[in-house]
Amino acid sequence: MRKYHLGEFEEIVMLTVGILNNKAYSVAVKDEIESRLERSVSMGALHTALNRMEEKGYLKSYSGEATLERAGRPRRYFEITALGMKALRLAKESRDGLWAAIPQSIWNSSYAMDQL
Amino acid sequence: MKESRPSPPKTFLAFFQWFCHPRMLDYIEGDLLEVYQSNYKKLGKRKADWKFILDVLLLFRPGIIRPRTQPQHFILFGMYKNYFKISWRNLLKNKQYSLLTIAGLSLSLVICILIFGFIKLHLSYDDFHTDKDKIYRVVTELRSTTNSHSGGVPTPLPVLIKERESFAQKVIRTYSAPNVRITVSDSNGAHHYKEAEGVVFAEPDFFDVFNFPLKAGSAKSALSNPNTVLLTEELAQKYFGEENPIGKSILLDGEYELAVDGVLQDIPANTQFKSGIYVSFSSFKTYMPWLSDDGFWGGISSGMQCYLVLQPHVSPREVEDILSDYTEKYPIGSSDTRAYYSLQPLSDIHFNSMYGGTMERSSLWILTAIGLLLLVTACVNFVNLATARALHRSKEVGVRKVMGGRSSQLFWQFIFETAQISLLAILVALIGAYLVIPMANARFNLNIGLGVFSDRYFIYFLGTLFLLITILAGSYPAIVMGRFKPMAALRGKFSLQNLGGFNTRRALIVGQFVIAQVMIISAVVIMGQMDYVLDAPLGFDKDAIVMVSMGDDSRQNKTALKNELVRIKGVEQVSLCNDAPASENGWMTNIQFGDQTEELDFLTNMKMVDEDYLSTFGLTLVSGRNLTHSDSVREMLVNEALLHRLGVPSPEEALGREITANGGNMKGRIVGVVRDFHGNSFHEQISPTLLTSDLGYYESYAIKLNMEDSKSTLAEIEEVWKRDYPNQPFEFEYLDDRITRFYQNEATTLSAVQLFTGIAILIGAMGLYGLVSFMVVQKTKEVGIRKVMGSSSLEIIWIFGREFTRLILLAFIVAAPVGWFLMKNWLENFEFKIQQGLGLYILTLGFTCVIAAVTIGYQTIRAASVNPANSLRSE
Numbered sequence: 001m002r003k004y005h006l007g008e009f010e011e012i013v014m015l016t017v018g019i020l021n022n023k024a025y026s027v028a029v030k031d032e033i034e035s036r037l038e039r040s041v042s043m044g045a046l047h048t049a050l051n052r053m054e055e056k057g058y059l060k061s062y063s064g065e066a067t068l069e070r071a072g073r074p075r076r077y078f079e080i081t082a083l084g085m086k087a088l089r090l091a092k093e094s095r096d097g098l099w100a101a102i103p104q105s106i107w108n109s110s111y112a113m114d115q116l
Numbered sequence: 117m118k119e120s121r122p123s124p125p126k127t128f129l130a131f132f133q134w135f136c137h138p139r140m141l142d143y144i145e146g147d148l149l150e151v152y153q154s155n156y157k158k159l160g161k162r163k164a165d166w167k168f169i170l171d172v173l174l175l176f177r178p179g180i181i182r183p184r185t186q187p188q189h190f191i192l193f194g195m196y197k198n199y200f201k202i203s204w205r206n207l208l209k210n211k212q213y214s215l216l217t218i219a220g221l222s223l224s225l226v227i228c229i230l231i232f233g234f235i236k237l238h239l240s241y242d243d244f245h246t247d248k249d250k251i252y253r254v255v256t257e258l259r260s261t262t263n264s265h266s267g268g269v270p271t272p273l274p275v276l277i278k279e280r281e282s283f284a285q286k287v288i289r290t291y292s293a294p295n296v297r298i299t300v301s302d303s304n305g306a307h308h309y310k311e312a313e314g315v316v317f318a319e320p321d322f323f324d325v326f327n328f329p330l331k332a333g334s335a336k337s338a339l340s341n342p343n344t345v346l347l348t349e350e351l352a353q354k355y356f357g358e359e360n361p362i363g364k365s366i367l368l369d370g371e372y373e374l375a376v377d378g379v380l381q382d383i384p385a386n387t388q389f390k391s392g393i394y395v396s397f398s399s400f401k402t403y404m405p406w407l408s409d410d411g412f413w414g415g416i417s418s419g420m421q422c423y424l425v426l427q428p429h430v431s432p433r434e435v436e437d438i439l440s441d442y443t444e445k446y447p448i449g450s451s452d453t454r455a456y457y458s459l460q461p462l463s464d465i466h467f468n469s470m471y472g473g474t475m476e477r478s479s480l481w482i483l484t485a486i487g488l489l490l491l492v493t494a495c496v497n498f499v500n501l502a503t504a505r506a507l508h509r510s511k512e513v514g515v516r517k518v519m520g521g522r523s524s525q526l527f528w529q530f531i532f533e534t535a536q537i538s539l540l541a542i543l544v545a546l547i548g549a550y551l552v553i554p555m556a557n558a559r560f561n562l563n564i565g566l567g568v569f570s571d572r573y574f575i576y577f578l579g580t581l582f583l584l585i586t587i588l589a590g591s592y593p594a595i596v597m598g599r600f601k602p603m604a605a606l607r608g609k610f611s612l613q614n615l616g617g618f619n620t621r622r623a624l625i626v627g628q629f630v631i632a633q634v635m636i637i638s639a640v641v642i643m644g645q646m647d648y649v650l651d652a653p654l655g656f657d658k659d660a661i662v663m664v665s666m667g668d669d670s671r672q673n674k675t676a677l678k679n680e681l682v683r684i685k686g687v688e689q690v691s692l693c694n695d696a697p698a699s700e701n702g703w704m705t706n707i708q709f710g711d712q713t714e715e716l717d718f719l720t721n722m723k724m725v726d727e728d729y730l731s732t733f734g735l736t737l738v739s740g741r742n743l744t745h746s747d748s749v750r751e752m753l754v755n756e757a758l759l760h761r762l763g764v765p766s767p768e769e770a771l772g773r774e775i776t777a778n779g780g781n782m783k784g785r786i787v788g789v790v791r792d793f794h795g796n797s798f799h800e801q802i803s804p805t806l807l808t809s810d811l812g813y814y815e816s817y818a819i820k821l822n823m824e825d826s827k828s829t830l831a832e833i834e835e836v837w838k839r840d841y842p843n844q845p846f847e848f849e850y851l852d853d854r855i856t857r858f859y860q861n862e863a864t865t866l867s868a869v870q871l872f873t874g875i876a877i878l879i880g881a882m883g884l885y886g887l888v889s890f891m892v893v894q895k896t897k898e899v900g901i902r903k904v905m906g907s908s909s910l911e912i913i914w915i916f917g918r919e920f921t922r923l924i925l926l927a928f929i930v931a932a933p934v935g936w937f938l939m940k941n942w943l944e945n946f947e948f949k950i951q952q953g954l955g956l957y958i959l960t961l962g963f964t965c966v967i968a969a970v971t972i973g974y975q976t977i978r979a980a981s982v983n984p985a986n987s988l989r990s991e
Contacts, residue, residue: 026147043151044174047144051179066146069153071121073146 004087006058011091012037013049014058017078018088025064025075026050050078058084122156124149124168132172137182144175195525196532202512203533210508213501216886218541220497220879221585224490225545227875230556231487232577233564235480240386241466245327247425250285252432252459254422254439255471260453261717266418267471270448270455272410274422283435284424286325291317291400291407292391292419297845299367300355306367308845309354315345315368315393317400325425326389333362333378339396345374348382348392368395370844372403385563388465388474414449418472424459432459486872489631491581493876495589496624497883498534502593503621504890513597514605526598534590538582546578560864592620622923625887628880629927629964630934635873636960637935638942641952642866645943648798648950649859655793656697657734660826661851663696664817664833667841671747671811680836681817686829689820691732694724694813696851697793700858707806708776709762718761721795721805722777724813730790732820739767740788747811752784756792758804777806784808797858798948818851881971888916888972892979899979900987912980920968928961935960 006014016032017024029050030041053059064075080088123129129148136144148171155164207214245251254273256266271289278287294314300307320339323330331349338344345366352361361376368374374395383392400408407417426435439457448455460471467477506513513526521529546569553564568574666674674692681690694703704719723729727745730737730753743751752775756767764770767789776783792802821829834846856863899912936952943949 026143027150030151042174043144043147043171044177044180047140047147047175048177048179051140063143067150070146070150073142073149075146076143 004090006087006091007049009045010049010053011088013046014053014080014084014088017059018080022077022079024078027075029078053084054078056083057081058087122153122161122164124152125165128169128172132175135176135181137180140180144180148172199529199532200536202529203536206509206533207537210505212889213505213886214537216882217498217501217537218544220494220882221538221541221589222544222548223875223879224487224494225541225581226548226552227490227872228487228581229545229549229568230553230562230564231483232574233553233568234562235483236568236571236573237386237562237564238466238475238480241475242326242387242462244384244386245325245462247325248462250426250428251325251462252424252426252435253462253465253471254424254457255460256416257456257458258416258448258453259456265470266416267460267465268416268418268420269422269457270416270446271407271412271420272446273442273457275410276442277422277424277439281438283427283430283438285427286321286423286425288319288321288325288423289397290319290322290421290423291397291404291417292421293317293403294419296393297369298355298393299370300364301367306843307355310845310847311391311393313390313392315395316389316391317395317397317403319397322394325423326387328383328389329381331379331381338377339394340398341377341396342398342401343372343374344377344396344399346378346380346394347376348380350382351392352376352379368403372399374399385565413446416448416455432461435459490872490876490879491585492588493628493631493879493883495585496628497879497886498537498585498589499592500621500624500883501886501890502530502534502589503596504887506593506597507894509597510600510605513600514602517600517602517605523598526600527594530594530597531586531590534594535582535586538585538589541585542578542582560868621887625884625920625923626927626930628883629924630931632873632876632880633927633931633960633964634935634938635869635876636963637931637957638939639866639869639873640956640960641935641939641950642862642869642942644950644956645946646859646862646866649862649946649948650856652798652948654698654855655735655791657820658698658851658855660821660823661696661733662819662821662830662833662848663851663854664819664837664846664848666815666817667837667844673840674811674814677837677840678817680840681819681833684829684832684836686822686825687819687833688822689728689732689818691728691818692726692811692814692816693729693818694815696816696818696854697723697733697735698795698797698851698855698858700797702795702803705778705806708780710773710775716762718804720758720777721803723795723805723807724810725807726809726811726814729807729818732818735793736791738789738791740771740786742788743807743809744787746809749782749784749808749810751787751808753788753790753807754786755790755802755805757802758806759789761804775806777808782808782810794948797855798946799858801947877967881967884920884968884971885975888920888975891916892975895979896982896987899982900984903984904988909977909980913976916972916976916979917969920972921965924961924964924968928957928964932957932960 012033013029016029016036020028020032026043026046030043030046033039033041050059050061054061058081059078060081061076061078064077066072066074129145132148133141133145148168151171152164152168155167159167242248253267254269254277256269258264258266274287274289277284292314293316294312296311296314298309298311300309318339322339330346333346338346345368347355347361347366355361355366356364361379363376365373365375380392380394383389395403406412407420424435426432436458443454443456446455447453460468465471465473466475467473469476516526516529550566550569553566553568556562557564666677678690678692681687702721703723705722706715707720708715725743727743729735730742737753738756740753743753754770754775759767759770762770764773770786770789773786774783775786790805790807793805795803795805819833830848833848837846895915899915902912902915936957939952943952
């Protein structure tokens, strides 16, 4: 289990890479996270996370095209590896397991509290 | 790309580029720029800048910062490997050029290494003594109507300082007696050794002040006891062979027996103390009683020296103040001469010629300059050949540029190449210097040890040379090649003319010629002056005269032997005298003229001669008659210079007047006036001179030989001489050899200048040769077309010749005044000198032209005689 552990931010990054499918390069990932989750992402944190995921083998990358606004620097596109998929799934399963284990009554009360 | 695009803060971008891991650099930099662009559009420059800075700072974290071991090295190493390979191939491909450059560089480097060794040696003079910064020599300036300087002090002064003053830890007196004779007797009889460096009489503390380590025996006791002596190992071996020298005795000047009490290690080359024989100072009392007298204030001998080791915190100025009291208290000799004392630091002694120093600091500077100039000449070769050769490499440069090589990379590539060549040249030069140093030592009497190679400063020196050559020779070609436009380079659109400024190369050649011509001018002037001083009429005959020293002072023997010598077949004339007409050290005396009671305020050179002196040396009388035979002073001859100083208008008026000399104890009437002759070297004016007879003062026989069979005549003279003095060494010297020795320094200077000139010419010629052979190749087509159009071979040669003639003329215009000025200064040392005539300069110019013509001749003639059909067909 421990082997496939994903941090919270790492999980978000990987999921976003999945969402963007084929168009996942760093700026796009950043924009996507920022727009979907309304949190700001620093370039440093993002790149560190992407690198870590790649080192672990959850992501792989390839060089893409260079554009004018990047002053000729190439993009690096990321995609999720099979291992990455497994890690994501494991993460989701463990969450789901936890979700399922919560007693219904708690939900109701907290729902009620939300209503107040 | 034309529209100006907003750019993020440069510093932060550079900072990012610096710290970012190279693997990610491009991607992240692209991201940063992309985000910046969009921020710029959305939020404006200020906010975008801020966000950019923030991003950069947040990127500064472990996963992104580059590791400390820089992977770049790996990449560059490959590049260097390539540079190395390419430059090596280029060296091998153009063997001729490589040889010319490397030979030129190493030749000049060998000279530089020699000069370094020489300067190092002289700067290290006496720097190995423990208290070297506190050791001073007391020197004297004598002031009366004229001033003179001496490295010596009055004999009693050191004693008084020791007794009365407290500023010095140690006070020592030394007396050095040059040119002594050492006699060593063993079972095989007596052996005589002439020691030009002489002996030093030294007080017991001598070896506490100066660190000359002892090998055996005790220095202190050796120098305390009378009649004891210390020898160096070298001399001990010379005198006694392998036997233990201690306890043996040597005879100084045939009279003073000294017991060997200790052996010193050999004296190093870098000290002013050249003598290897140290005698206890107490022995000096018997050696020279009059000078060693502790009340002798009558004069100063430059051999009598006083060294002080000052107490800490005592400045030389304070000591000089204290010594000024002695100036008034103890006048020297006659009452109006005052001695002013000052302290000379130990390090200054070797360099200060005023007090007898033998090496001028300026000479060291001149040598440094010469070394540098030779190096520059060689670098000029390199620059010229390299830029000319750059043409061949334009394709390489073009390809490199197209593949993304930057100008700076190309620059460094060629610097690297130069570095490689200069390293090679340095290696060759090291081997060369190693072989040459022993020869140079023998030829110029230099004493450069091979230890110079292991010197720490030598490594720095080589490093500096290496950098100097690389920068001097490499930067210009490197800049030129780095600047190639890739398109033009690939299309081969360069020609020699538009390559790296043809004028730069011309200027360099002119510079080379200037250096060479200045040296040629110097060499020619010095040679001219040397010829002049050795061949100019001296006013007396110096040929076929041999000076034989006398065996003893006995009056009868002197005349008896003279009579015997005259009878030898092959001896034409014999004269008894104290010295030849020309000598290095004269006997100077004050004289009184006529009935004046005061001594005149100039010194007169006095020579003791017999009646045959004039005829032996061919001196001519202007007026009056020769001396008649006399054994004591009765009659006198004077020279014209003396008459002039005396203010006597015509020679006739002087006849019969009385002169008193040598402190009043010699009196005589003038019987004749001798035409002026050169009694000193040409460095000096003709001094007022007095000739008179006194048997007691004669020291040599001047023998005029018939040169037809001089060898056997000399042998016969020796035989006769030996019969009278069986235990004495027979010493003789030809007069012209002695006169040649006056100019020993100049002779050494001359051979050094000749050597430097030769090398400068050689290096210059090598460069010229390389350049011309290159030009010839470049102009093959032009020559072909010209020939087809009807040019003659001579005209073709002139195309090349014209260019170089112009350059030589231009160089000459610069070199002539420089050379003239330098040589004018050098000639100032002589009272009698040649004029720097026009002929000399024409000679120099002609010589340079001939050298250049010979150098370029072969290549140009070959170029001119090529069949145009061949040269035009080749493509």
